[in-house]
Amino acid sequence: MSEEKLSILIVDDEEVVRDSLVHWFTEEGYDVDSSASAPDALSKLAGREFDLVIADIRMPGMDGIELLEKIRSEQLDTSVIVMTGYASVETAVRALKHGAFDYITKPFDPDDLSVVVRNALEQHRLKRENRMLRQQLTEEASLNELIGGSDAMRRVREQIETVAGVDSTVLIEGESGTGKELVARAIHRLSPRRYNPMVVVHCGALTETLIESELFGHEKGAFTGAQYRKKGKFEAAMGGTVFLDEIADISLKTQTDLLRVLQEREIVRVGGTQAIKVDFRVIAASNRNLAEIVKEGKFRSDLFYRLNVFTIHLPPLRERHGDIPLLATHFLDKYSTQMNRKFTGFDRAAMDMLIAHNWPGNVRELENIVERAVVVGHEPLIRAHDLALPRPAEGAEDLSLESVERRHIVRVLEDFGWNQTQAAKALGIDRVTLYHKIRRYGLKPPAKAARV
Amino acid sequence: MILVPVGEFPEWLLARLSRRTRIPLGPPRVDPAVAWNPGRGQYDSNRLLAELKAHYDGVVIGATACDLFIPVLTFVFGEAEMRGRAAIFSIHRLREEFYGLPENARLLESRALRELLHELGHLRGLAHCQDWSCIMSSAHSVERVDTRGDKFCHDCRLKLEAAGAAHGVPA
Numbered sequence: 001m002s003e004e005k006l007s008i009l010i011v012d013d014e015e016v017v018r019d020s021l022v023h024w025f026t027e028e029g030y031d032v033d034s035s036a037s038a039p040d041a042l043s044k045l046a047g048r049e050f051d052l053v054i055a056d057i058r059m060p061g062m063d064g065i066e067l068l069e070k071i072r073s074e075q076l077d078t079s080v081i082v083m084t085g086y087a088s089v090e091t092a093v094r095a096l097k098h099g100a101f102d103y104i105t106k107p108f109d110p111d112d113l114s115v116v117v118r119n120a121l122e123q124h125r126l127k128r129e130n131r132m133l134r135q136q137l138t139e140e141a142s143l144n145e146l147i148g149g150s151d152a153m154r155r156v157r158e159q160i161e162t163v164a165g166v167d168s169t170v171l172i173e174g175e176s177g178t179g180k181e182l183v184a185r186a187i188h189r190l191s192p193r194r195y196n197p198m199v200v201v202h203c204g205a206l207t208e209t210l211i212e213s214e215l216f217g218h219e220k221g222a223f224t225g226a227q228y229r230k231k232g233k234f235e236a237a238m239g240g241t242v243f244l245d246e247i248a249d250i251s252l253k254t255q256t257d258l259l260r261v262l263q264e265r266e267i268v269r270v271g272g273t274q275a276i277k278v279d280f281r282v283i284a285a286s287n288r289n290l291a292e293i294v295k296e297g298k299f300r301s302d303l304f305y306r307l308n309v310f311t312i313h314l315p316p317l318r319e320r321h322g323d324i325p326l327l328a329t330h331f332l333d334k335y336s337t338q339m340n341r342k343f344t345g346f347d348r349a350a351m352d353m354l355i356a357h358n359w360p361g362n363v364r365e366l367e368n369i370v371e372r373a374v375v376v377g378h379e380p381l382i383r384a385h386d387l388a389l390p391r392p393a394e395g396a397e398d399l400s401l402e403s404v405e406r407r408h409i410v411r412v413l414e415d416f417g418w419n420q421t422q423a424a425k426a427l428g429i430d431r432v433t434l435y436h437k438i439r440r441y442g443l444k445p446p447a448k449a450a451r452v
Numbered sequence: 453m454i455l456v457p458v459g460e461f462p463e464w465l466l467a468r469l470s471r472r473t474r475i476p477l478g479p480p481r482v483d484p485a486v487a488w489n490p491g492r493g494q495y496d497s498n499r500l501l502a503e504l505k506a507h508y509d510g511v512v513i514g515a516t517a518c519d520l521f522i523p524v525l526t527f528v529f530g531e532a533e534m535r536g537r538a539a540i541f542s543i544h545r546l547r548e549e550f551y552g553l554p555e556n557a558r559l560l561e562s563r564a565l566r567e568l569l570h571e572l573g574h575l576r577g578l579a580h581c582q583d584w585s586c587i588m589s590s591a592h593s594v595e596r597v598d599t600r601g602d603k604f605c606h607d608c609r610l611k612l613e614a615a616g617a618a619h620g621v622p623a
Contacts, residue, residue, distance in 0.1 A: 014523075017524050024522070
């Protein structure tokens, strides 16, 4: 059993109830705190985590149900048990509907209270563990997606292994969709910080005020709408990794703040005065060449040098065409499994098309194209027309009746696995006519399905 | 530390408990009537702890036959100040007669001793123990009082020793 005590927050406006429950739960070996009102409880919950909240339903001002709603809407990670002075089914149902784990009627039988609390804490522990395991699974699956036999990808994997263990700042450069976050996750997973969280900040998506609060947290009342104290990502990382995606998009002011945090290893929450020590590793990513942005005067050179300790360059997919079959097959397997479909590979024409495409959206675009093909395609093979890609010769597409007929016949034949009797039936012509057309257009079934 | 009766308490049992724990007896000074709650037909355990502290200097453990409660619970077997100087336990719900069974003095003595030692552990700063056989494991029913052992487990004993509080606590 973990040595760390489970924590409980008692919320009741009656002092005698608070005192006796605090006393009782302290004896039971829990870490207990109490609040005389729902707003006070919320501010305590904003400051630290509690495994369980036990709140009275009837309180002046904000009642227990409203508190429960707030806890749910703020997505606070805690279980809630409500206490009621009256055994009313209606109240109990309301509480349960609003997400309470259970309710208990005052005065409690000590044995009942002990069982309800134990069950709530057990459920809370399981939820937390489940979330952590899911996260681990996602991260492990992500690592498997750093696929590619090309020299460029092999070098990337070597760089990840080299830098993971040394705790230095890493800068990942690469076009959108090349998998910068996957690389960051891989580094984190292989680093000694892997047992602590990796928190992601998409810098480009946030306004200047929001990014400050996101990174450094804020005190209650720091700005309009800041109703509760909130920890920033550097605090939330708790010894883990902070991944700053699209770092080139942050303002010069935030760059200055960030530089200070990287140097001092302490933060001050927005609206606060107290410096808080933080332990983290930074991995930053940019889809533009940061050195050039420094030259343009839009990025502080001192921050650039801080970040640019170890740089990993992710090649665009068009520079590693050789990896496309491997990646495409990986995504095909992934989505076939997810959607319970039985695709075994791509036919030759489809694979040729994938290899010929320029992939401006990189691996992410490839993944999306394959995912869509798994939805619309007919098992067992993905065919060229299942791929939502521009046709190779689209600019000069031959629209003559003959050419359209040829393409249509190929498509139907592929749909029926080159079974001429079935294809002829679908085309509304007899088998002999189809045979002549096949000869005339020189159509041939693929020699072998390409499962690359 | 002294052991004192709060209200009517069987003299033979008080003497046995004192002898077995080597805790000397003290004079009765607290009248439980002050803690009587007519609405619940029980005695407020918090109030009795306050009375014990007011009437005695030093560490005091009250032994009572009154049915004890704290406001949020239907009853308590006993209560103690963690690392404090007052504790109380009740034999009301430890008697077999409470459950409609024939009187059993031997069993009552065994249960009372466990409750006394349990509250003593709290006075010395011990919280409830996860080891079900330890005297400090939590018991909210008489069945659990009977299930748990009458000794401190190894870990709890070490904690008592570390706190310099093992002296006088029976092994």
